Amino acid sequence: AQTVTQSQPEMSVQEAETVTLSCTYDTSENNYYLFWYKQPPSRQMILVIRQEAYKQQNATENRFSVNFQKAAKSFSLKISDSQLGDTAMYFCAFMKLLDDKIIFGKGTRLHILP
């Protein structure tokens, strides 16, 4: 069975700093998707970024980028120039190709301090 581990329950950084959230996963699959979801206080789950395992290039979305290390089964999220609106829970998630189940980590609570 696949598992997703987020080792940082909570983090705080100053506004405008760069922060990296860690995620590791365990799978025997070769083809899969990895995700980072953001959950602000509004409770809405928002997809931040998606990475296909067969792509070597790291995904980026504006200030958000990932460091995908397939061999190490590591998928960290970097937030550059952090903003107050980035304060949220961040969930790392895994989905096998041709499957539907998305397995989530326990989340990292990120506080951006003014």
Add this chain to the structure above:
Amino acid sequence: DARVTQTPRHKVTEMGQEVTMRCQPILGHNTVFWYRQTMMQGLELLAYFRNRAPLDDSGMPKDRFSAEMPDATLATLKIQPSEPRDSAVYFCASGPNTNTEAFFGQGTRLTVV
């Protein structure tokens, strides 16, 4: 804009009562998920459907929980009888045929007293 709609947003009920949560997936999406979020367990997958057929409900307590899709525009999650330990936020999500991601509703916060 297309979104997953869940009702009710909040529900407070007494132990032993039946609770029904509803979800309208995004039109055209053929995969529907039910997740439960608690502080202790995080996001747990309860059940999911593809083309209205249940594919996996192994995460769901069978004795009191049931999930159905009466039609393509409605998914329901029922708890009967409800217990205080069922207090959580229940999310519905839907996904397109390409299965590349899931779009979440805003959740139902359930409190069983």
